[in-house]
Amino acid sequence: MALDHVETLECTVCGATYDPDQIIYTCPEHDGVAGILEVVYDYDVIHDRFDAPLDGDIRSQWKYQAFLPVDTEATPVALNEGGTDLLDTPRLGAELGVDINVKNDGRNPTGCFKDRATSVAVTKARHAGQDVVTCASTGNAAASLAGYAARAGLDCRIFVPESAPEGKLVQPRVYGADVLAVAGSYDEAYDLSMDVTDSYGWYNRNAAINPFQIEGKRTVGHELAEQTQDSIPDWVVFSMGDGCTIAGCWKGLREFAELGYVDDTPKMLGVQPEGASAIHDAFHGHDEVDDVADTLADAVAVGRPRNTLKACRALAESGGTALTVTDDDILAAETLLGRAEGIYAEPAGAAPIAGIRRAREQGIISRDESVVAVVTGIGLKDTAGAERAVGDVIRIEPTLDDVTNQYGTAKKERRGRS
Numbered sequence: 001m002a003l004d005h006v007e008t009l010e011c012t013v014c015g016a017t018y019d020p021d022q023i024i025y026t027c028p029e030h031d032g033v034a035g036i037l038e039v040v041y042d043y044d045v046i047h048d049r050f051d052a053p054l055d056g057d058i059r060s061q062w063k064y065q066a067f068l069p070v071d072t073e074a075t076p077v078a079l080n081e082g083g084t085d086l087l088d089t090p091r092l093g094a095e096l097g098v099d100i101n102v103k104n105d106g107r108n109p110t111g112c113f114k115d116r117a118t119s120v121a122v123t124k125a126r127h128a129g130q131d132v133v134t135c136a137s138t139g140n141a142a143a144s145l146a147g148y149a150a151r152a153g154l155d156c157r158i159f160v161p162e163s164a165p166e167g168k169l170v171q172p173r174v175y176g177a178d179v180l181a182v183a184g185s186y187d188e189a190y191d192l193s194m195d196v197t198d199s200y201g202w203y204n205r206n207a208a209i210n211p212f213q214i215e216g217k218r219t220v221g222h223e224l225a226e227q228t229q230d231s232i233p234d235w236v237v238f239s240m241g242d243g244c245t246i247a248g249c250w251k252g253l254r255e256f257a258e259l260g261y262v263d264d265t266p267k268m269l270g271v272q273p274e275g276a277s278a279i280h281d282a283f284h285g286h287d288e289v290d291d292v293a294d295t296l297a298d299a300v301a302v303g304r305p306r307n308t309l310k311a312c313r314a315l316a317e318s319g320g321t322a323l324t325v326t327d328d329d330i331l332a333a334e335t336l337l338g339r340a341e342g343i344y345a346e347p348a349g350a351a352p353i354a355g356i357r358r359a360r361e362q363g364i365i366s367r368d369e370s371v372v373a374v375v376t377g378i379g380l381k382d383t384a385g386a387e388r389a390v391g392d393v394i395r396i397e398p399t400l401d402d403v404t405n406q407y408g409t410a411k412k413e414r415r416g417r418s
């Protein structure tokens with residue numbers, strides 16, 4: 001087995017390096033958050049090994065296995081993650097006043113972008129001979145880990161705030177995981193999962209500390225570069241919680257440009273709810289930071305993001321920026337995406353659309369620029385949230401009269417085709 005394309009794991013703070021062929025989370029020279037490790041590759045090896053045509057035919061993220069930090073001969077633990085559509089969305093564009101495409105990552109196997117990372121995590125865990133995998137989650141990472149653990153035959157024990165949407169608490173149980181519903185926030189569940197990892201040694205998927213997670217997430221950048229190579233968009237837009245996702249995408253986009261596979265890179269726009277805006281605040285140099293998250297976009301309800309450094313670097317290096325939106329903006333974006341294009345996103349998945357509207361209003365994105373919004377999660381896990389935006393069903397008796405009351409008298413002659 002070969003891991004010869006991975007040079008080292010490098011501390012993002014002090015530059016200390018570590019053997020990539022071991023289970024290590026953050027740099028022990030630092031205290032948790034700050035010492036996140038970065039996977040450093042030997043791109044000569046990767047370039048020689050990567051022989052897939054960049055022809056837009058992307059069946060799954062494992063098209064880019066040469067770029068992933070797994071043994072080259074490893075059989076991935078996979079459910080067909082990645083390879084998601086980049087959709088033309090003209091009605092949405094007309095509404096927002098900009099040329100927009102949507103990368104629909106809610107189509108991943110468990111309904112969320114997280115599967116890109118989890119597939120790599122569980123592949124690593126299985127190769128390391130781990131029997132138990134764990135993570136803290138607002139719900140999506142939990143469901144994702146549970147699904148891939150089931151696929152690999154591993155035990156899965158996950159920590160989720162008890163306030164998570166019902167669908168996110170049910171889905172991992174269907175996959176056979178133990179769901180430990182924590183009486184506290186995601187941030188508290190996260191701290192607990194870290195204590196548990198220290199005590200029990202269970203393999204921790206948390207992207208905040210597991211250096212390999214961002215590597216799976218970066219395949220969305222590879223895919224976007226491949227799907228837009230003739231016309232790289234001006235902007236790529238993500239919602240941000242811990243910040244790993246936008247940082248991963250940027251890493252993928254940047255390395256494809258550096259390898260000469262594409263000519264340019266887009267600017268990254270990171271969107272956060274007003275009630276959970278720590279990365280936005282750090283990026284804009286705000287001193288006062290509220291570390292208690294309060295937003296209906298539960299997947300990004302993060303008070304103390306763990307990947308602020310990498311996310312801010314992605315924003316800065318790409319020439320992009322961060323902005324905030326209200327919960328009402330997010331709900332409006334969720335229904336807009338649904339009714340304009342038939343895409344049902346959860347609030348965190350719809351937040352980029354709200355962000356694009358705001359960016360247009362503020363002149364950050366101009367009418368002649370092109371934008372890709374990445375919808376990171378499907379809406380079906382949180383119907384209660386969406387219900388706030390769509391109102392009630394139209395209740396009727398099973399009679400034609402009630403339909404007539406609603407739509408007026410039927411005009412029979414208009415039914416047939418001439």
Ligand SMILES: Cc1ncc(COP(=O)(O)O)c(C=O)c1O
Pocket residue numbers: 112113140141207239240241242243244245246299300346348349376377
């Ligand atoms: C649907 C969805 N969108 C966006 C995010 C934000 O990703 P990150 O925390 O890596 O910034 C998450 C989870 O974190 C999520 O579940």
Ligand SMILES: N[C@@H](CCOP(=O)(O)O)C(=O)O
Pocket residue numbers: 114117136137138139140141142205206207208213241242244298299300
């Ligand atoms: N909101 C996320 C948080 C954890 O995900 P990660 O990929 O950053 O570890 C969730 O879905 O749980």
